[in-house]
Amino acid sequence: MTIAKELTVGQLSARSGVAVTALHFYEEKGLIRSRRTPGNQRRYPRDTLRRVAFIRVAQRVGIPLRMVGEALATLPEGRAPTREDWERLSSGWRAELDARIEQLVKLRDDLSDCIGCGCLSIDRCVLRNPDDRLGADGSGPRRLLVREAEAGSPRRR
Known part of the structure; x- marks a missing residue:
């Protein structure tokens, strides 16, 4: 063969x-x-x-x-x-993966209050953005994105 x-x-x-x-x-x-x-x-x-x-x-x-x-x-x-x-x-690719893991952990931790909440905790919600105050910082879900300055290294989004 x-x-x-x-x-x-x-x-x-x-x-x-x-x-x-x-x-x-x-x-x-x-x-x-x-x-x-x-x-x-x-x-x-x-x-x-x-x-x-x-x-x-x-x-x-x-x-x-x-x-x-x-x-x-x-x-x-x-x-x-x-x-x-x-x-x-x-x-x-390790730095890219580490940054993604960090972002996912932050997302998981920030969303833990939201599970089953139905926005009953709107007064203490970490994702809340009254009057679109974060709009000046750029597009997208600003609080869910880990900023480059926080991570200390440049990366793609």
């Missing part, structure tokens, strides 16, 4: 557990690459399975595809990530 050096999009989907549409999206974003046959069918190198696994694990822990793409762009052309690559690239 010989192992094919290339996979069709259907084979890559079946082996990786990722929908064909998602694979096309990853390719559109430059995360994976294929070649086209004379019949215009996609063929993926076998090591694309490892790249897709890398993408999926990074997504699972909340890393945006933009950052995954930036990480993959640091690898030599066409090479799948190795264990050493994963260690190096994932360590760069």
Whole structure:
């Protein structure tokens, strides 16, 4: 039994557990690459399975595809990530994950009074914003966002 050096999009989907549409999206974003046959069918190198696994694990822990793409762009052309690559690239995401965890903990702690409350504690609610006083600070749920100054390091929102 010989192992094919290339996979069709259907084979890559079946082996990786990722929908064909998602694979096309990853390719559109430059995360994976294929070649086209004379019949215009996609063929993926076998090591694309490892790249897709890398993408999926990074997504699972909340890393945006933009950052995954930036990480993959640091690898030599066409090479799948190795264990050493994963260690190096994932360590760069640690600060981002720590900031998200901090934000989630703050959200959980701030919302604990709200569970089952039905806004009966509006006078002491940490999320309350009478007269939109926080509107001058910017858009979005200002009290739910951890400010960069509080965290001490820049990060995306």
